[in-house]
Amino acid sequence: MNNEFLYNAITDIDDDLIEQASKQVKLVKKRWLKRVVLAAAACLAVILSIELFTLQNGKSSQTISYDTYFKDNVVDEEIQPSYSISDPPYDSSRDFSEYREDLTSNHIIPPMEAYPDFYAEGCYNEDGSIYEVILIWNDYSDGLNYKQIMVTAATEENHHIVRCPVTIFDENGQPIDKNVTETKRDGTIIYGKGLWDTEKSLTFYRENIGWIHIEGSYTNTFEDIGEVLEWIWNNGFDFNAFSKENGDDIVCVLDVCEALASYMPDYETLGYVAEQERYLTRNGVPYAADGEFIQAGQGSFFWSVDVKRESLWQEYDCGAIEDLTLEKVAQCFTDDVFLGFWKDEYFILIWTNTLSSEQIWELIETVK
């Protein structure tokens, strides 16, 4: 079997690649432990040195090129937040992804026109106050090398926003390569992490804005991140716009949701069983569903229904269900993995490693 041939070939990749990946895990954990111990000392040292710099040099320049924010970095070392995804540090969340237009026209978020996809979430403490606001813009136009910019805003430092720069220490506790650049602008310290070809971020706190952490993928340039910083620097961040009552309440239900049942395949008739099946409601109104379905000896497929189509799936869009035929499905299913189509206002995506276009057509016919 070809996939086993590949499994065996991966077994024999170069020794150093295997060793490095193994060391990376230990390194991340080890460094994290060291950081906990040394963070306070490092913070103090940096704050003192910056204060001293300010005393000696007076007010710093206000115009800074974006590269400058990262100029001292020689390694890409991440600061890992300290919580488990199964136990988030906030109490509840609300979705703001549907309000991009309003938020943009009211100058609450930057326009980011080159990024077609937008996701926004507010996370709240038990008393309803904001823990953090997360904004994510995606641009999939460059295929696999997609760009992603994420802004986290909060009134206090949290698991996403870690101010303290970290020096990497060797096994003897001696400081080695630097991974954070501190730049002072209008009296505010901006922490820049990352290299030109790695993930990168800028973090700062301003009294009239709050804590802001801007993160870009390795395909984003320093300029991409810098421009977002510039926008927030000039426009501020309106936390009130993301209060809990303004957001959409997304609830996941595991029971069959009648409103979307006609958009999910009749898998049982075709001999599949549901490995998982779930429905999502927005403020009580069903809007999305997905599931994974398996048939012993035949294969499996993932099926998702959503009111919108991320630009990532544009190339797999085969059109309206009314126009689909077996021949058209076979034409669209050229990459043997994804196929998308529209039924009413819903975009349906099928994702499979194992089914043929004939089997996919059978499934589509059950929702036609």
Added chain:
Amino acid sequence: MDDNQIIKLFFERDEQAIVEISQTYGSYCHTIAMNILNNKEDAEECVNDTWIKSWNSIPPQKPVSLKTYVGRILRNTAINLYHHKKAAKRYQVVNIMLDDLSECISASSTIDDIFDQQQLSETISRWLRSLPEKERHIFIRRYWYGDSVQTLAEEYYISANAMTSRLKRLRAKLRIYLEQEGVRI
């Protein structure tokens, strides 16, 4: 005991070699075996087989890195065990991993004797070296060490969905790279 000393014991046909190798790499091998097979008894069997195969192959083999050498034997043993016992319909983890890897190969590909497994390993190594460090580690952690998506997501502090999507992109990248390199497997 370091690798050279353990290998010396193997060459001297001293059975203490098995004790030492299992003390040094037992936990490492057991973790990978559990990752792949997800069954305690089978993982134990797989690790024991790995020591026996090491005993039978060293000498004549003299591995540069004993750790990756036993890791490779273990992965081969795990896939053989999977074949042997898959009728019992266990091994969801192996099934998922193999399904994932099938995405890296276009459906029209056929087995081609010209491109042997060693060449393919070299090509994959080259591709891995072309990736950003983090992406490279994620791929190897998932498809060599068999770490679960959930484990990786937690270690890299992103959601499981985001990690799934990241792995999907990596597989697609590998597929494109293999096609560009003219790989027919």
